[in-house]
Amino acid sequence: MTESAQPAFRGIRVIVVAHGPPLKGGIATVALDLVEDPGLNAEFEMVFQNTAQNDSQRGKFAVENIKRAVADAFNTFRLARAGSVVHSHAVQDPWLVAWRQVCIAVAARARGARVLLHNHNQAPYMELPGEYKVSRLNRWAFALLDKLVQANILIAPAGEPNIRKYMPTVALPVIANSVVVETVPQSSAVHDPPVILFIGELLERKGIVILLDALDQLDAQGVGNYELRILGDNRPGLDLLKDQMVNEITARGRGDTMTGPVSRTEVYRHLSEADLYVFPTFTEGQPFTVIEALAAGVPIVASNIQAISNMITEGVHGRMIALDDTPGFAQAISELLADPQLRSQISQANRTLALQRFDRAVFRERIAELYREHGRAAQ
Structure with a gap:
């Protein structure tokens, strides 16, 4: 009211x-x-x-x-x-x-x-x-x-x-x-090609550069069978720092992965089609995007910061990587991309956790x- x-x-x-x-x-x-x-x-x-x-x-x-x-x-x-x-x-x-x-x-x-x-x-x-x-x-x-x-x-x-x-x-x-978990469609976390998702503000403190660097390492190793989607408002003129990040994403050949602003319904659709949610953020309180990824049953690869380690367990709901550890993110992403059975197992654990706690x-x-x-x- x-x-x-x-x-x-x-x-x-x-x-x-x-x-x-x-x-x-x-x-x-x-x-x-x-x-x-x-x-x-x-x-x-x-x-x-x-x-x-x-x-x-x-x-x-x-x-x-x-x-x-x-x-x-x-x-x-x-x-x-x-x-x-x-x-x-x-x-x-x-x-x-x-x-x-x-x-x-x-x-x-x-x-x-x-x-x-x-x-x-x-x-x-x-x-x-x-x-x-x-x-x-x-x-x-x-x-x-x-x-x-x-x-x-x-x-x-x-x-x-x-x-x-x-x-x-x-x-x-x-x-x-x-979140209302039942309104979030659950992902199987097993798609071909697997979808790597980032959701958040397009700012350096969200760790986007680490994500891009990690994926560049995977591409150099021949691990290129994936689809990247970056969900965030990329409209120009709203924020200078955001504009700089959008320009960097584009300059590194990933411009077509940005969806632009999307509705909550569209966020949930992307989550339902995702195999990994990668979030190399530097600072958070209790991120809604992690809660939404759990509700959708999407395995999570995130920074090992206290705000997120209080929400998920390493190895059970995904992987926790040290801050600013680009090789660590690359390895975790590679291992999960190569193991659809493990992704499916994590997916069920994440949905269960969301129902119990969030x-x-x-x-x-x-x-x-x-x-x-x-x-x-x-x-």
């Missing part, structure tokens, strides 16, 4: 505070998953507070951002009421973002609502325990939030020791991101438990 939710609804009111469309990304995806979920809407009065966001100045100390933070807090105060739950999504770092969360929490508590935060930052899930560091202003904001909110939801267990360092008393439930039904029930607990507590 939107802010015009039916006033006669007698269930617990939940205000989901997050930046949504026209912005994209993990926060917008999760927020829309919540407010559009039929099961949650049947039990709760779901209200979406789509926060204004100055995208070009995101997270920076700017007058426009301060005005928007105040406006967001005012709108939260207007929508919240005693017995309601405010579910606020943010990266919680840098400090201005964290203090915006403080403003929203104060506004919600002033109305008698309970507050659940949802941490979408990459850093706490990437850094080793105790190595996540924030500024002094950020620490002060975390200290206040530790007293103001009832829980700070994390997307992976790796974030717990890093957030606990700054929020010593608040509950830190772990609830993974999700299905929308699991996500919905965990979230609903928190809404019930804190909605009742606030009434």
Whole structure:
């Protein structure tokens, strides 16, 4: 529902505070998953507070951002009421973002609502325990939030020791991101020729150069019986760094492998036809593309970073390769291309994992438990 939710609804009111469309990304995806979920809407009065966001100045100390933070807090105060739950999504770092969360929490508590935060930052899930560091202003904001909110939801267990360092008393439930697994067609992972898939932003930090280098090595070794598909928005003029990567992909003779922007339905179609999902990324929080590949039963070859190693197991769901290890990626891709029986076995394991850990039904029930607990507590 939107802010015009039916006033006669007698269930617990939940205000989901997050930046949504026209912005994209993990926060917008999760927020829309919540407010559009039929099961949650049947039990709760779901209200979406789509926060204004100055995208070009995101997270920076700017007058426009301060005005928007105040406006967001005012709108939260207007929508919240005693017995309601405010579910606020943010990266919680840098400090201005964290203090915006403080403003929203104060506004919600002033109305008698309970507050659940949802941490979408990459850093706490990437850094080793105790190595996540924030500024002094950020620490002060975390200290206040530790007293103001009832829980700070994390997307992976790796974030717990890093957030606990700054929020010593608040509950830190772990609830993974999700997809509706049954809507994702399953791949057999056995096609002729096998399809290698990349899905993501066309940026260097996603490891595309490593993928291209690894495939060049395979071509030089005579392992060329595959089809590469690169799914990502390659329209010019949107981002200078993206334009540079598109130019490099084209210059290296792989320009025709780029699909351009595709719908979610088309992403799922490509996954259903894929034999490998290769993701040599450098930094992630909990990537939806890995969840979608699991749901489609596609074997994964990905960087061995904490965010992904918390999601899949080496040798069971694919291969985990050290950061920036081009020969390692080339070898893993080659071995899996040569073994369709192993790909089929991994495919079944991946679909099973998706149903157990990353299905929308699991996500919905965990979230609903928190809404019930804190909605009742606030009434």
